[in-house]
Amino acid sequence: MKKLVLFVVSLLMVTALLAGCAQPTPAPTAAPVVATQAPAATAVPTKTEMELMMDGAKTEGQVISYGMSDDWVNLGNIWKAIESKYGVVHTDTDMTSAEEITHLLAEKDAPVMDVADIGFDFLGTLVDNGLATEYRNSYWDKIPTERKDPNGKWAVAYWGAISFLVNKDLVTNIPQTWDDLLKPEYKDMVCSRDPRVSSYATGAVLAAAFAHGGDETNVQPGLDYFKKLRDSKNWREGVVLNVSSVQKGECPISIVYDFDGFNKRDSTGLNLEVVIPQDGTFGMYFAEYISTVAPHPNAAKLANDYLFSDEGQIMFAQGYAHPGRTDVVLPADVASKLLPESAYPKLHFPSSPATFTLAKNAIVAGWDKIVGAAVQ
Secondary structure (H helix, E strand, C coil): CCCCCCHHHHHHHHHHHHCCCCCCCCCCCCCCCCCCCCCCCCCCCCHHHHHHHHHHHHHHCEEEEECCCCCCCCHHHHHHHHHHHHCCEEEEECCCHHHHHHHHHHCCCCCCCCEEEEEHHHHHHHHHCCCECCCCCCCHHHCCHHHECCCCCCEEEEEEEEEEEEECCCCCCCCCCCHHHHCHHHCCCEECCCCCCCHHHHHHHHHHHHHCCCECCECHHHHHHHHHHHHCCCECCCCCCCHHHHHCCCCCEEEEEHHHHHHHHHHHCCCEEEECCCCCEEEEEEEEEEECCCCCHHHHHHHHHHHHCHHHHHHHHHCCCEECCCCCCCCHHHHCCCCCHHHCCCEECCCCHHHHHHHHHHHHHHHHHHHCCCCC
């Protein structure tokens, strides 16, 4: 999955690029960039501006994304809807948030990507490097303030909560809390990932921190918890957590996003249950942005509009992701597939990109002390 971030490797790549060592990635064959420019992004687009964008998008003929693959949060169906509505062809290159930054830095003089989906932990790097343009889509005023950039450079389209994905054919007693996972009965059963290479592993450490009295400014309780989990031998080492390892029964209990857990359940057909830890969980935000040098600016802005429309937000929910907009009313058949709000009694969210970045850095540094320098 694209969000299992190869943090260490990509960070080295970013550093190299900033030093001027990277070479631009060749652009794929594409329709020429049209002269028609999308309207300025100082305000929500008017009807006339939307019409101009639609004409421009048809001329551009395509929209290119990074990290927005068809198998992630129902994006396959979302892109089909965008193609049909705006008369463009969509192409995606699946990559992690860190890899997006790397490619954008390399492609400044030969732009390829128009739009992308990025984890909250990389927003600081994105904005600091001037890689996201300002655009306030048609639904901007309906997006909660804490879920959008004040200058219009990004907005949260959906989020997922840290959960336990339990194979009920292999686990008799279903764990309900983080401390439950420390019980001897779960020896060598719990699969997680290394927060140095995975954003949801970062979220897992934060969730455990909140469950044990910590928060974004104090991640140590979460690090202490995972050290206990590792020392207990319940944390299964040497297994990469993915669909294959779940399907093979190598991960009886997996720590994943709730939407990822539901999709793994559907794709494997196994007797899997998604459990939200009742003592604390963390909601990870995923933001959408448009490249400052998007080759197809009109198509990019229309795609962004659709992602935040009622239709787009409902389609994210059909992929088990929680909509970024809080005002959208889900159809009964969609809402019935999701866990009720009561299943998330102690849910915490990032307070700001800056604070979250500091928390992530502290977790990465602390993890080295737990498991050593080798990335797992």
